[in-house]
Amino acid sequence: VAALTAAACGGGDDPTTVPLSSGGMATTAVPSPVEEGPPTGPVTLITHDSFWVSEGTLEAFTAETGIEVVLQTAGDTGQMVSAAILTTGDPLGDVMFGVDNTFLQRALDAGLFETYESPALAGVPTSLQLDPTNRVTPIDFGDVCLNYWIDRFDVDDPAPSTLADLADPAYADQLVVQNPETSSPGLAFLLATIAEYGDGWEDYWAALRDNGVVVTAGWEDAYWGEFVSGGGSRPIVVSYASSPPAEVIYADPPVDTPPTGVVTDTCFRQVEFAGILAGTDHRAAAELLVDFLLSPTFQEDIPLNMFMFPALASAALPQAFVDFVRLADDPYMLEPAEIEANRNAWTERWTEIVLR
Incomplete structure (x- = not known):
């Protein structure tokens, strides 16, 4: 039951035609200065309470970079975003994962994230890239x-x-x-x-x-x-x-x-994003973590743990997803x-x- 619980379209608008509004109060935070020398940690990843990965996945990031990842869960998506807004500019973590397109504008209007364009973003379909200024990076969808x-x-x-x-x-x-x-x-x-x-x-x-x-x-x-x-x-x-x-x-x-x-x-269609929190003291480490979230190691771990689909188009899917999933061609x-x-x-x- 717990595993299936994690598994948590007439066509609608074409996803490629759903731009993010630049109106309202949306702000782009000034990037935190990158610390001198090699990136240091630990780096704190704030997530919703449905975040789950295989044992060893985040440790692979540490083995690659020498940077430890500290997980901090913050309730459901709405609770996570609301709590982060209270500390905008002086965050309790460095990267947030799990803000989706139903709460994205609230997070951007509050200036929660700093702009960062990961080199791996080129492998993500443009239909998932809902913020043209790259304050957030698509990680998965469902x-x-x-x-x-x-x-x-x-x-x-x-x-x-x-x-x-x-x-x-x-x-x-x-x-x-x-x-x-x-x-x-x-x-x-x-x-x-x-x-x-x-x-x-x-x-x-x-x-x-x-x-x-x-x-x-x-x-x-x-x-x-x-x-x-x-x-x-x-x-x-x-x-x-x-x-x-x-x-x-x-x-x-x-x-x-x-x-x-x-x-x-x-x-x-729900799209989940990660973003570097404005005011982080570990900007370089945060960039590396966002890159890792789009790496094959992390992306291919998503389906059988969070029952979402990897944003990276080249990521391999488990055979059960290949055999039994029917995604909408034109989702709402x-x-x-x-x-x-x-x-x-x-x-x-x-x-x-x-x-x-």
């Missing part, structure tokens, strides 16, 4: 999508293929989602519906409410509680594109194919500035429509 239990559907009663299908009475009382105010996949799914329906998203959610959608506080309650995989009755759940391979990898008893499928025309995305400007209003309105 798609939040509808998952469905394959055996509950057949030719006569097919699985849904679009967001619109979920409002059809044929799928009444089949869907479980997460609350976007308390859940990252829940927020991503709400954003997918806003990207699809624009101002009509409220009517769409009213239709889902009337069609019997169930809402849980978080992913575990949905996937392992209400969804069929955990013994529940609901055959459709908001989860990840990486959930089917996780179902195979951690199946007990073993299975040859996943029991779940992904509706790729419902996916919202919204500009980080639009998300930041509207997130609270959107989630409050969602609560009024769906829960009250």
Whole structure:
């Protein structure tokens, strides 16, 4: 269960057309001076509480550079960003990993990061490079999508293929989602519906409410509680594109194919970034750590630990990901500035429509 928990798109806008707003209060911190002589450490990496790597991965960085990495976890992504803002310019760490495109604009507006263009960035698709000034570096990405239990559907009663299908009475009382105010996949799914329906998203959610959608506080309650995989009755759940391979990898008893499928025309793409924190006392070491996060050693360790996809295009994927992952060709995305400007209003309105 814990391993599968880590596994935590109709098409939307082309990701390559989602620039980061340069408006608002966004600032670019003056880079910290690089210390004289060879880089020194330790270097402190601040992460969210879903960060996980194999034993020996960070030690490989130390073996290569002589610099020790100190991990400091800071809650979920929103909590991590909010805490870092309180010490902007005098950070408690040197590099932050895990700020995603739903909180990116908040971090940039606060001036959390210094500009740094890693040499390895050339190997990352431009669709993931959402900050043209390189205050943050893409490290991984994932798609939040509808998952469905394959055996509950057949030719006569097919699985849904679009967001619109979920409002059809044929799928009444089949869907479980997460609350976007308390859940990252829940927020991503709400954003997918806003990207699809624009101002009509409220009517769409009213239709889902009337069609019997169930809402849980978080992913575990949905996937392992209400969804069929955990013994529940609901055959459709908001989860990840990486959930089917996780179902195979951690199946007990073993299975040859996943029991779940992904509706790729419902996916919202999350991108996670790393950035050098403004005011770091270890600028040179921080640069080396960002470079390492984009190295094959780290990138190829991501899928089976965090169930995200490496940002480095040349990184090899585990065979289960090759065999059982279907990523969206045209996932939903919204500009980080639009998300930041509207997130609270959107989630409050969602609560009024769906829960009250």
